[in-house]
Amino acid sequence: MSEIVAKVKQKQIEQLITNDKRLDDRGLTDYREMQIEPGLIEKAEGSALVKLGKTEVLVGIKVEVGEPFPDTPEEGVLTVNAELLPLASPSFEPGPPDENSIELARVVDRSIRESKAIAVEELVLEAGKKVIVVFIDVYVLNHDGNLIDASVTAGLAALLNAKIPNYVVEEGEVKKKTGYKQLPIKNYPIAVTFAKINGKLVVDPLLEEEQVMDARLTMTFDKDGNICAIQKGGGSGSFTSQQISEAAKLGQQISTERRKLVVKE
Amino acid sequence: MPKAQEKQKLIDKEGKRIDGRQLDELRPVKLEVGVLSSADGSAYIEWGKNKILAAVFGPREAHPKHLSLPDRALLQCRYHMAPFSVEERKSPAPSRREVELSKVIRQALEPAVFLEYYPRSSIDLFIEVLQADGGTRCASLTVAALALADAGIPMKDLVVACAAGKAEGKLILDLSDSEDKLGEADVPVALMSTPQEAITLLQMDGTLSVEEFEQVVSMALNGCRQIYKLQKEALKAKYVPLKEETEG
Amino acid sequence: MPVFFEKREIVTPGDLIAEGDYLAGENTYRDGEKLFATRVGLVDLIDKTVMIVALRAFYAPRVGDTIIGKVVELTIAGWLVDIKAPQPAMLRASDVFERSFKPQRDDLPTVFDIGDMVITKVIAYDRTRDPQLTVREPGLGKITRGQIMEITPTKIPRVIGKKGSMISMIKDNTGCHIVLGQNGIILVSGKSPENEQLAMMAIRKIDEESHISGLTDRVTQMFKKIKGSEKSAEGTRETETN
Numbered sequence: 001m002s003e004i005v006a007k008v009k010q011k012q013i014e015q016l017i018t019n020d021k022r023l024d025d026r027g028l029t030d031y032r033e034m035q036i037e038p039g040l041i042e043k044a045e046g047s048a049l050v051k052l053g054k055t056e057v058l059v060g061i062k063v064e065v066g067e068p069f070p071d072t073p074e075e076g077v078l079t080v081n082a083e084l085l086p087l088a089s090p091s092f093e094p095g096p097p098d099e100n101s102i103e104l105a106r107v108v109d110r111s112i113r114e115s116k117a118i119a120v121e122e123l124v125l126e127a128g129k130k131v132i133v134v135f136i137d138v139y140v141l142n143h144d145g146n147l148i149d150a151s152v153t154a155g156l157a158a159l160l161n162a163k164i165p166n167y168v169v170e171e172g173e174v175k176k177k178t179g180y181k182q183l184p185i186k187n188y189p190i191a192v193t194f195a196k197i198n199g200k201l202v203v204d205p206l207l208e209e210e211q212v213m214d215a216r217l218t219m220t221f222d223k224d225g226n227i228c229a230i231q232k233g234g235g236s237g238s239f240t241s242q243q244i245s246e247a248a249k250l251g252q253q254i255s256t257e258r259r260k261l262v263v264k265e
Numbered sequence: 266m267p268k269a270q271e272k273q274k275l276i277d278k279e280g281k282r283i284d285g286r287q288l289d290e291l292r293p294v295k296l297e298v299g300v301l302s303s304a305d306g307s308a309y310i311e312w313g314k315n316k317i318l319a320a321v322f323g324p325r326e327a328h329p330k331h332l333s334l335p336d337r338a339l340l341q342c343r344y345h346m347a348p349f350s351v352e353e354r355k356s357p358a359p360s361r362r363e364v365e366l367s368k369v370i371r372q373a374l375e376p377a378v379f380l381e382y383y384p385r386s387s388i389d390l391f392i393e394v395l396q397a398d399g400g401t402r403c404a405s406l407t408v409a410a411l412a413l414a415d416a417g418i419p420m421k422d423l424v425v426a427c428a429a430g431k432a433e434g435k436l437i438l439d440l441s442d443s444e445d446k447l448g449e450a451d452v453p454v455a456l457m458s459t460p461q462e463a464i465t466l467l468q469m470d471g472t473l474s475v476e477e478f479e480q481v482v483s484m485a486l487n488g489c490r491q492i493y494k495l496q497k498e499a500l501k502a503k504y505v506p507l508k509e510e511t512e513g
Numbered sequence: 514m515p516v517f518f519e520k521r522e523i524v525t526p527g528d529l530i531a532e533g534d535y536l537a538g539e540n541t542y543r544d545g546e547k548l549f550a551t552r553v554g555l556v557d558l559i560d561k562t563v564m565i566v567a568l569r570a571f572y573a574p575r576v577g578d579t580i581i582g583k584v585v586e587l588t589i590a591g592w593l594v595d596i597k598a599p600q601p602a603m604l605r606a607s608d609v610f611e612r613s614f615k616p617q618r619d620d621l622p623t624v625f626d627i628g629d630m631v632i633t634k635v636i637a638y639d640r641t642r643d644p645q646l647t648v649r650e651p652g653l654g655k656i657t658r659g660q661i662m663e664i665t666p667t668k669i670p671r672v673i674g675k676k677g678s679m680i681s682m683i684k685d686n687t688g689c690h691i692v693l694g695q696n697g698i699i700l701v702s703g704k705s706p707e708n709e710q711l712a713m714m715a716i717r718k719i720d721e722e723s724h725i726s727g728l729t730d731r732v733t734q735m736f737k738k739i740k741g742s743e744k745s746a747e748g749t750r751e752t753e754t755n
Binding site: 305306323324325326335336338379382383384385386414415416417419420421422423457458459460496497500501504 | 523525526527528529540542544545547549551552553567568569570571573599600601640641643665724
Binding site for chain 3: 007008009
């Protein structure tokens, strides 16, 4: 059940964009106001609630001891799951993850994995046998557009917040020593999402903008400004190669600024 | 090795519990109404370490249509726990416990809602437990009632819930997670106060004598009455009058 | 015969508001001699009727209401319209086309298509069937320009004001054409987006502050302030060019 956009609203959005304006008076390359609340869920090893405008995403980090994948015996395991909660929008239905929640989970996963944000080689307890498994659960609480950027930010903030038990291997058994340590976070991926409306690229789209856009392009940048994940989605429209280059250059600049809000130097 | 020495003491010699509470003391409760913009009604509760969100959509067309009733609205309820809400990560797929709780919560709220006003429609209630620490069904019911009121759903009364039980031989109010796991009994109770007091949810885990049971229910109802006042305050808090404007 | 609340005090569901020979008005229910609130709102007593003006409520259709809805589906019978009520509403094809004309499904979009906003009227509604709509009267039909906003339906009377005083004030100050749907959906259409925004700001203020007395004054002040600052900006520009 997708939400149908009123034609007058679509016209209004397109007219505003032609004049470089938006529904909420933002510039085409401005983000909405963002708040990050780390550590909301004390029982989780790490957590962060991100409010981007009215979009709200909560990420929880749980950690367990498990077996590594057979082809990577000297690496910890990272797994990302996303839920588009029915709370978050009248068009989200309860049930197993649909294509949208799976897409969201996989884009967040690639952003974190490809940037090597977590030093997975430091999560090995006994090579080939016992490693630390990191579960990242993305919980979308309220949908007002741009779930990807909010989720990647919340994921990064939650990882930075996370404290895991001091696991040691004694006589072939994994034990917890007293105290906690931070997860080994080495990189800080930031996603920047563009919506294409009336031929223009608009950053951090509102829900209403997403409902009228031709297509959406997300690029995730690591701390050195390299692109570590890309996803074109959100519609059956297309981009010219010029628009893609424009997005890459603009995205890199924007991500550097956005990163400062999440990672305090 | 004596068993008593290994078991964690829940209640000390002075009658104080692990978290410092008296036997008949509630954990701190915080309520907020109207917290999510996409839902028709919403509310958030922090009850001890429990953190729970509730949202309501409707009355709206029933999905799937064949479930709709000709003479009243359908109340559909989903109680669900986040994977990170508990010590050991829980799979996001609904467990049998979540299915049971969805049902008892729904049946505790139905007597209070004027379902007959809205035939052929559905009122959809979603409860998400973000962090759990014992007594989640009572906290869920309490916050769900506020979400329904926030959505403008007409009700006879706000339903409120609280649990009481027994641990280490003593009758206690509002069991925390460890008291629930290690104690002798846990009895959650939901109360609707008007037009007359009516109990709309009642369950028990554990064993009690009949006399103990009556005392425990009485304790739980007292807890309910205290929380009921907080519910009313939370609904009114949204409408705090403006401060005087300094300039015309 | 006791009433247990001051007029315009905020009550919550389950609050006992009166006992005795009173009539149960909107958003109350009776149990024997007692009257209770069913919604969050402001209590009021008119003659012998106790009622609650709900602060949070959704639209319940009434025959004769003028409302604004969105076309969401095309069916054999006509257009399904979302009017923000518990059931979807139906605008029959026969309401628009001549009775002898048998419209093929393809002809419907030429009149109203999915996504069109329409000003319409409820002509039938009861417990056994969904609301039926019409667009036959003057002033009804498709919306082609302007902005749409949504407020709590119970606040519409406040936007109108005593004898239309509030809505006239808004129209005079902004030059906008405003259509108030009883379902809380409002069309604001003006000469410029700025005028439309100004009217919408005033309406939003009414929606958020209707429970606090002195609303009319505050809205008047708001217009004065904004118009005043516009005037002084113009004044400055004029002196600069001199």
